[in-house]
Amino acid sequence: MEGSEMRRGAPCWHRRPDVGLSGINDAVFVQSAMYSTLKRYFSVKSYYKNVLEMFNEMLLKCSIGHHLEKQLTKTDKPDLSLFTMEKYEAITKYKTAYYTFQMPVGLALLMTGIDDPETHRQAKTILLEMGEFFQIQV
Known part of the structure; x- marks a missing residue:
């Protein structure tokens, strides 16, 4: 988010030529999947x-x-x-x-x-x- 090329020793996801701004949607997807997973395994x-x-x-x-x-x-x-x-x-x-x-x-x-x-x-x-x-x- 702060303009880095690398994150924890790997290229930043949004810096990849095949990702770019679609990385924003990927982040939303991961967050949604997180909540779905929590609900599936822990809601009870x-x-x-x-x-x-x-x-x-x-x-x-x-x-x-x-x-x-x-x-x-x-x-x-x-x-x-x-x-x-x-x-x-x-x-x-x-x-x-x-x-x-x-x-x-x-x-x-x-x-x-x-x-x-x-x-x-x-x-x-x-x-x-x-x-x-x-x-x-x-």
């Missing part, structure tokens, strides 16, 4: 609603992260005076930490019946810090 589970909420929250957080990053890199020559540690931490948290660290563990806690809010809060705090550390290393 007591945690289904919470799982859907977690996926919705993750999608929102990732979108916020991409938006924040794009605001800092709108032009070919980014204005570094706009860049602060607070903004960087927000970008790493929203763009990477939620879906890479917090979400998998949060889902595992829900699916194993661990629904204590304090346990989730503590795990989230630790996992978001791990996500920030991970992003700094990349």
